[in-house]
Amino acid sequence: MNKQTKKLTLDDIGALAGVSRATVSRVINDYPHITPEVRERVQKVIVETGYKPNKIAQSLASNRSGIIGLVIPHAVQTILTNPYFLHLINGITQTTNACGLNLSLFLFHSMNEEVQMARSLFYTNLIDGLIITADRKENPFVKQVIQHDIPFVFVGRPQIKVPISYVNVANVMGAYLAAEHLINLGRRRLAIIMCDHNTAGDDRYKGFRQALDDYHIEIDPQRIVRGDFSLESGYVAMQQLFPTVPDAVFAASDMMALGAQRAIRQAGLIIPDDIALVGFDDLPQSALAEPPLTTIRQPIEDLGIEAVNLLNEMLCQKIGLPRQIILPVELVLRAS
Amino acid sequence: MNKQTKKLTLDDIGALAGVSRATVSRVINDYPHITPEVRERVQKVIVETGYKPNKIAQSLASNRSGIIGLVIPHAVQTILTNPYFLHLINGITQTTNACGLNLSLFLFHSMNEEVQMARSLFYTNLIDGLIITADRKENPFVKQVIQHDIPFVFVGRPQIKVPISYVNVANVMGAYLAAEHLINLGRRRLAIIMCDHNTAGDDRYKGFRQALDDYHIEIDPQRIVRGDFSLESGYVAMQQLFPTVPDAVFAASDMMALGAQRAIRQAGLIIPDDIALVGFDDLPQSALAEPPLTTIRQPIEDLGIEAVNLLNEMLCQKIGLPRQIILPVELVLRAS
DNA sequence: CTGAAAGCGCTTACAG
């Protein structure tokens, strides 16, 4: 059955339909000026034979592979515990599937691997464009990619002065909303578990401070502690915070908030009675936490969708200048 | 700079090195019989120019794209909450990177998408081989893929009678170990939260029953309840179990165990004093649970590594017949 | 509107 049939080519279809291979190619590529009857005849043969063009040959001839790469710089620790990437990939694949694009995954496990693979990414003509996650401030890909003429879109704001295309969520606004909410709750001894490993952390810190400024609330420097976005670091950070007796804590990520929550529980304190707690991300587990975590929801899946759409427009030459897309966030009220 | 340089071709390198393009191709592909000096001269030019072969052209000429596809049938719910896939992808990319293979991701969001994309997967010559996750018993890909001549490896045991290649963990043995551990703890009122959505669930149930048989322990049918591998389902299942007063529960997945754990805590019971609880998977969050969850660790990352290696051998024609690889699991002692 | 032909950048028998 299928196993024996030789692979059909454009010429075969042309012969069967009584036209040239050029014409078959044109109907496949929706070239407009074709006599309707001819088009129909060809399409009939294509359907009957189940012909599918050889994508590799198409790529070589058209200089377009239809493959985009998702680059996740080495951050294994993060990726393995963080559902963020799953949501992102979900949004991305949804959109590539819809656009007829192929998604190639470049996940690096060491700095070395990163450097090695970068070259083959840029030079081998396999990939039409790149979506790159901006996970750290010092992202070597940022510098490398802008020196080449491969189209790319960052997910998250990269730390760089030149204008480039990226999609991001409103981190500053989100943190502002979180702080404002805590203030509206009547809390005044606000604390923050921040993280300055990437620009998202920076922006969230900025939004938090902005809200305090706007509401003329002072913050004790002792109530500003750092984590690394992980649950463990949130746990430790919260313990550093206890001596300062905060009545409200904003954790710059849900994972850290979940860690803080555990420390709070173990200290015998009640959320939100003793300490109000707000996270950032709205991970699936946050809704399931005990008590459910109030947090800032960011539309991670949409980030993936928008990234692909933006890149796709760049590939179709519809866009010249770098473009930035900022997606809104929202406060999700739960325990606090 | 880089932006202006025209892309080099084999001919360019040949001209620069004073040899034909065929020779350059041969040194690039490590063809053995080449005069050392010629090889060196060519390699020098390649390094100096930073030449990288066009992969698309290589693919067309060699009929080998170097791209393998990871197919995740539509199971969005699962994938989004389950770190399993992240570990798997991590193992897979580690190995594809090392082998010089490219990984293309095929994640489906509906049955319809699955059917549509399947054809282009099989017929467009883009993909050399497939790694397919066997997430459900009714996996339409199983039937489709075996009708084509594309090499493939399943991750997990598919429900099918014909012999095919797959990598799997010792589910039966793992569940046996779990039950045996509970028995050794002196428990006799054993219960199981099972799931029959896929063969992993079946196998775990089987191993559990086997241990009970071997130790001549009866099980009250009321103590056999079902979930769907999710936390919520484990929570609900545990509540069904309370009336049967079990002193030990084996949950066929950590997510279900975590749900059960919550139900147990809310019922005011203590783990392991009142109820011993064992899960299966060893997710990152299981070690962080309160109390830490005793579970069966499965080497998910290794599953990815072995899958790629097996597929790669198939692609290199080193292997003819279908092969099955079963990776060991181990009991991880924590609270229970 | 359609076809003949060149070309995309490689690989690989076939000679020598």
Added chain:
DNA sequence: CTGAAAGCGCTTACAG
């Protein structure tokens, strides 16, 4: 050991 040449299966000016 190395080169000339054909070929992989498409796309796309160029004519007509």
